[in-house]
Amino acid sequence: MARFTITKDLDVMVEFDGVGIRMPRARKRKxxxxxxxxxxxxxxxxxxxxxxxxLSVPAGQALAILGRxxxxxxxLLRLAAGTLIPDEGQVRRQAKIVxxxxxxxxxxxxxxxxxxxYVIGGLLGITPKVMGDLIPKVAHLxxxxxxxxxxxxxxxxxxxxxxxxxxxxMTGDRAYAIDKTHISEDPEFAPTVKERMTQxxxxxxxxxxxxxxxxxxxxxxxxxxxxxxxxxxxxxxxAEATILFDEIGGSxxxxxxxxxxxxxxxxxxxxxxxxxxxxxxDDGDRPRKRNR
Amino acid sequence: MLRMLVIRELQTxxxxxxxxxxxxxMEPLGLSIILWMxxxxxxxxxxxxxxxxxxxxxxxxxPWWWFTKGVNSSVRSFRRNVxxxxxxxxxxxxxxxxxxxxxxxxxxxxxxxxxIAIILTRDxxxxxxxxxPIAILAQFLFMYGIALxxxxxxxxxxxxxxxxxxxxxxLFYLSPILYSVSNIPEHVRPLAALxxxxxxxxxxxxxxxxxxxxxxxxxxxxxxxxxMTFVIGWIVFRRLESRVLKES
Numbered sequence: 329m330a331r332f333t334i335t336k337d338l339d340v341m342v343e344f345d346g347v348g349i350r351m352p353r354a355r356k357r358k359x360x361x362x363x364x365x366x367x368x369x370x371x372x373x374x375x376x377x378x379x380x381x382x383l384s385v386p387a388g389q390a391l392a393i394l395g396r397x398x399x400x401x402x403x404l405l406r407l408a409a410g411t412l413i414p415d416e417g418q419v420r421r422q423a424k425i426v427x428x429x430x431x432x433x434x435x436x437x438x439x440x441x442x443x444x445x446y447v448i449g450g451l452l453g454i455t456p457k458v459m460g461d462l463i464p465k466v467a468h469l470x471x472x473x474x475x476x477x478x479x480x481x482x483x484x485x486x487x488x489x490x491x492x493x494x495x496x497x498m499t500g501d502r503a504y505a506i507d508k509t510h511i512s513e514d515p516e517f518a519p520t521v522k523e524r525m526t527q528x529x530x531x532x533x534x535x536x537x538x539x540x541x542x543x544x545x546x547x548x549x550x551x552x553x554x555x556x557x558x559x560x561x562x563x564x565x566x567a568e569a570t571i572l573f574d575e576i577g578g579s580x581x582x583x584x585x586x587x588x589x590x591x592x593x594x595x596x597x598x599x600x601x602x603x604x605x606x607x608x609x610d611d612g613d614r615p616r617k618r619n620r
Numbered sequence: 621m622l623r624m625l626v627i628r629e630l631q632t633x634x635x636x637x638x639x640x641x642x643x644x645x646m647e648p649l650g651l652s653i654i655l656w657m658x659x660x661x662x663x664x665x666x667x668x669x670x671x672x673x674x675x676x677x678x679x680x681x682x683p684w685w686w687f688t689k690g691v692n693s694s695v696r697s698f699r700r701n702v703x704x705x706x707x708x709x710x711x712x713x714x715x716x717x718x719x720x721x722x723x724x725x726x727x728x729x730x731x732x733x734x735x736i737a738i739i740l741t742r743d744x745x746x747x748x749x750x751x752x753p754i755a756i757l758a759q760f761l762f763m764y765g766i767a768l769x770x771x772x773x774x775x776x777x778x779x780x781x782x783x784x785x786x787x788x789x790x791l792f793y794l795s796p797i798l799y800s801v802s803n804i805p806e807h808v809r810p811l812a813a814l815x816x817x818x819x820x821x822x823x824x825x826x827x828x829x830x831x832x833x834x835x836x837x838x839x840x841x842x843x844x845x846x847x848m849t850f851v852i853g854w855i856v857f858r859r860l861e862s863r864v865l866k867e868s
Contacts, residue, residue, distance in 0.1 A: 332709060351866055411706055413862040424709065433703040438632075447628065450621045451708045 332410040338422040341503050341534040342408050344383040348416030348558075349403055350374040377403045378558045379416075387422060387502065390535045392542035392566055394573040395555030401538040404555065405429055405505040408536055425536075426452055426499050429507040431492035435480055441467070441491065442476040448495045462498050469494035469520070486514050493517075497524055502532065508539035518544050540578070542566060622714060622721070629722045644726050648685045649733045652678045659798060669800050670829050672741035678734055679828065680797040680821045682727065683759055687817070688788050690723035694767035695784050698775045698864050705868035712861050716767045724760060749827030759820045762846040765853025772860035775867045796821055801832055813838035816846030 353375050378400040385391050385408075395401040406412040407419050409427035434451065435444045445466055449459040467473045470491040472483075480488060496504070525535065525546055535546070542549055543566075552569035554562040554576070562572050634641060656674045669676045697719045698705065698712075705715070738744065745752075774780040795817040796804070804812050812818055819842030826833045833839070 349866075406706070409709075411708065411868075412865050415862070427707045427709070429706055430703070431707055434707055439628075443628065446624060448707075450624060451704055451710065453709045455621065456624050 332424070333420070334423060335420045336422065338420050340384045340422065341387040341389070342383075342385045342419065342421045342425060342536070344381050344404075344407070344417065344419055346417035347381045347407060347414045347419055348379040349377055349407065349412060349414050351377040351403060376558055378407070381417070381558075381560060383553070383560065383563075385534060385536060387534055388529075388532045389550045390529060390546055390548070391537070392549045392552040392569070393536065393538040393555060394540060394542070394552060394569050395538070396577055398557075399555040400558045401555055402429060402507060405507060405536060405538055409505040421503070423502045424453060425503040425505050425534075426496060426501045427505055428452075428493070428496040429505065431496055432485070432488045435488060435492065437480040440477050440479050441472055441483075444480060444491070445476075445495055448492065449498065452496060452499050453501070454495075454499055459498075466491070466494045466498055469497070469524070486517070489514060490517050493521065497528070503534035504536070506535065506537045506545075508537070508541070515544075521545060522547070540573070621710060622718060625714070625718045626721045626725065629718065630725060633722070641729065644730045645733055648678070648682050648730055649736065651685070652681045652733070652737070655681070655798065668803060669798065670802075670831075672743055675734075675737040675741045675743055675828065676800070676825070677798070678737040679824050680795075682730055682733055683755070683821060683824055684792065684795070684797050684817075685730070686723055686727035687759065687763060688792070689726070690720050690763050691766055691770070691784060691788065692781075693723065694719040694763075695770045695774050695781045697767070698771045698868075699778065699781075702868040705865060712864060713768060713857060716771045716857075717764070720760070720764055720767055727756075743828060745827035746830060747827075748830055748833070751823040751826055755820055755823035758823065758843060758846055761850045762816050762820065765850030767853070768857035769853040772857050772864050775864045776860070791815070791817065800829070801838075809838050810841070813842040814845060816842050816849060819843040819846060 351374065353373050377398075381400075381404070393401050393404060403412060406427060406429060407414055408421070409425045409429070410419070410421070411427050411429070431448060431452075434448060436447070439447070442463065445463055446456055446459055449462070449466075450456060454462070463476065464473075467476055470487070470493075472487065472491060480491075483491075496506075522545060529535065529546065537545055539545065542552070549566040552562075552564060552566040553560050554569050554572050556576055561576075562569055564572075634643075652674065656677055659668055659677075660673045694716050697715045701715045705712070708714075770780055770784060794812075794815060796812075801809065801812070801818065801822060819839040822832050822839050822842075
């Protein structure tokens with residue numbers, strides 16, 4: 329499909345050419361709370377999240393993206409992977425870029441570890457047949473051997489994040505767009521992640537990772553960019569970028585997905601209530617709150 | 621991948637119920653019997669629909685059941701899968717197609733209800749039964765168009781799902797399910813033909829009641845609007861796809 333177009337003869341892994349994107353930001357009605365509750369929500373306002381972004385990432389490069397909340401970090405990753413369509417400009421990619429962006433949120437707690445591996449693997453582009461052979465490796469990497477038939481419900485968020493990451497790196501693709509949520513709050517798992525990424529990097533895999541602590545993932549980064557208010561304000565080494573990033577305010581304490589509407593997350597707005605006689609009953613697959 | 625997602629959805633739906641698949645048969649069969657009792661037994665014989673009424677009702681009730689279940693659930697398919705959409709490398713429309721295919725499988729699995737009605741009424745269909753699979757295809761495309769457009773709109777305004785429920789309730793009475801096209805006054809028929817379900821339900825029924833084909837011009841109009849709905853639904857989805865992804 330259009331959003332996943334691959335340009336095989338492109339001489340870099342991914343290229344942003346004057347890219348801009350508007351994202352919705354929920355805005356509530358003004359006035360007394362009681363009236364607001366009955367009046368419904370005002371149409372979400374669209375705000376520019378990225379504007380005039382031009383960027384080339386050569387194949388095999390490890391690029392760190394530093395940016396504060398609402399700086400457009402996640403939009404940049406999703407545009408690179410093709411899970412967003414730009415409003416302005418063009419994004420071209422040489423090969424598939426795996427979107428490892430809050431993968432854990434897409435998992436279903438009522439499904440078993442094995443079922444989740446199949447479904448998430450499938451979403452990221454691994455066919456069920458190939459996945460069948462990879463399952464022991466995924467379970468080993470995530471430290472969930474012997475728990476494949478258990479549902480996700482009793483697992484901790486950390487375990488689920490480890491599983492998500494372990495499925496993602498199995499795709500065997502040449503490029504990854506990774507959001508920090510997967511690993512940054514799990515120091516015990518960080519060495520495993522680092523080891524795996526170093527190995528993949530030696531194999532020529534391209535990494536675009538958004539993080540405020542990129543040193544957790546790799547020893548050496550080729551390049552770092554700093555995003556601020558939807559624009560690239562620095563394109564330099566990691567050391568210099570980190571200094572600049574600290575100068576503009578550094579990492580957020582509550583560093584959640586930056587592209588969700590500010591006031592409330594999307595799923596909280598979906599409130600349809602119980603279905604009636606004519607309708608199919610809802611199953612347990614409704615999106616649940618993200619693991620952070 | 622799509623097959624796996626469809627099977628997974630079906631497993632989720634059926635594993636929770638003690639009677640599992642049997643519900644797919646019992647729900648439309650039960651409703652057909654109730655309506656048959658009301659309109660044929662309780663209210664006495666009247667000039668509503670064609671005979672045998674139980675079969676007449678079942679042949680339209682099953683497609684209607686499929687239509688209402690398919691549309692109602694697929695309207696919410698993007699909203700239900702926002703987290704999946706963020707990482708999915710599959711085409712966006714797969715999420716609607718998945719839910720629609722689930723309801724299609726259920727519809728096919730519920731077809732034995734018609735066989736039961738045939739056995740009870742001992743009324744075998746004629747050669748026009750060949751239109752039955754064509755009707756299934758026409759209904760699928762019509763539903764796919766509607767579902768794509770509505771699921772996309774529902775992402776922007778969740779009110780759409782509620783509105784759809786209301787409209788579907790009205791459409792039940794505006795479509796020839798309880799009654800035959802012949803029950804509609806002649807001067808109103810061109811207006812009724814604006815509803816694509818009139819043509820689709822007619823195609824299902826003409827195997828048993830060839831007289832339903834008499835009004836061919838109106839059926840053509842009805843099916844034409846159904847085909848147009850598919851095209852418009854696809855265009856709407858393409859225009860809103862970017863917005864759907866942003867909301868995920």
